[in-house]
Amino acid sequence: MSNYFISRWIDIIITAIAPIIWGSTYIVTTQYLPPDRPFTSALIRVLPAGILLLLLTRNIPKKVDWFRLLVLGALNIGFFQAFLFIAAYRLPGGLAAVLGAIQPLVVMLITWVVDGKSPIQTALWSATAGVIGMAILLLSPQTTFEPIGIIAALMGAICMACGVWLSSHWKLDLPLLPLTGWQLLIGGLILIPMAFMVDTPLTILKPSELVAYTYLSLAGALLAYVLWFRGIKKLPTVAVASLGLLSPITAVVLGWIFLSEKISGSALFGLIIVLTSVFIVQKTSTKLN
Template identity: 30%
Template sequence: MKAKIQFISAMLIFGSLGLFVRPISVSSAALSLMRGILASVFLIAFVFFSRQTFSFAAVRKNLHLLLFSSAAMAFNWIFLFQAYKYTTIANATLSYYCAPIIVVLLAPVILKDTFSWQKLLCVVVAMFGMLFIVKSSPSQSSSYDHIKGIFFGLCAAGLYASVILTNKFFKDLSGLEATLMQLIFAVAVLLPYVLIFEPFSPAAIPSSSVPYILILGLFHTGFAYLLYFTGVKHLPASSIASLSYLDPISAVLFSAVLLSEPLNFFQILGGIFIIGSAFFSQKKPKSLNSADTE
């Protein structure tokens, strides 16, 4: 029960991410950099004070994979934050949640997985869901440019899918070790990018944004990742797959209830199509004697 509470808490924290990104008045790249720095410091402190074992040999063995996935993670954050700026949190979240569908499309090529009729149907249904969301959102409004925001969300989804697929090739690397190194390397990627393309001074950060940046880096990233990896170790795969959908569902509900963002019938239908497709694409036929755990 404790592990399930930890995992659910992590999903709800991830789901509230957009609420805390919205009030921050800095560029998406600078925000991603600060998020990475704060989360890295949090997890390094946790590893040090809790005396967690950390295998640098495993890090060296997976270095090329870590570098690639870290760069993808860094720009994934930038595109996701851009999506939050240009469209509603619901639209950004649902377009971002096309990542599992992209994984389904690429897995037969990269992971040599089988591509069944069930997965093909899920891909088609997800595409219809995305079409519903795009068509139900006016291309521009007084405060949004939905098409641009959804495009950024899909770019973030593609990058996140590449992180998921790359992580499948890690060997002898724990989830905590992989995530901490990805955060550190993401900072190494983002720092020169921000310095070259988006000159940024911490002194220029509006004081009203500082609390939200701290919460985003320490709570939504460092602490939430810790909850996630602590809980996931003790849960069966079926529970992890099912509970993961609390993230996008809670994000949509939070934005509608707390921010009063518009949410029409076709957006809801599109969201059901996308989330449902992602869920069923991960379902595997089970025999009567099969166990829940992998």
């Protein structure tokens, strides 16, 4: 087994920690956070983490990088989080996750159209199988299809796909920590007006709510996005996008463990399909530079 192969799988495993952490967001939000404050929760999640990273690193971007940072912060954090929560409030979680699962396919399409690189057939079919597996796992005959929610979920997937591709394509001349910090700060600033205009103001927080917000900020934003952007620097874009499917999978597994939510036979089959899809895409990506 070559050193390159081992190194690549180490990078995959480290990057996978990010969507696994994000998968815990659902159970933390529903069980411990004040209800009906989606944009406030997103704001508290990303803005303090961004400020903390920038205070620790004190790295000012070059003038040439500012426009690209603004675009990446909007796509990866601000707009993505906004669309994510709009979809979450208007759609069943399963449908939102299925629509979000198209992200690897969008990355392949962008790479094909812009870079002229046709997708590897194995990765293409595996990513398609991931969407199908997610549908088997999470959809039911009672699923409600709401147009605005569907548009928001699709736009969120497109924003993140574009952000992943641009992050890999532009390769900004910034160390990892300030690169992450500036994007979190920019995304947080975008979320401020949404939080104040849409959400009910926060009252005095309970200790459990303070702990939950701290976890979402330090683990769900600071740590997870540092690992995510590290992965974007080191892995093919399709491989990184595919790992995002681990987020809803983690949410399902945590719901089964801690909330006694059932996983039926067909859902278990869908879960296996999704995990197999992610593995095959990662295995295919080890052949890419």
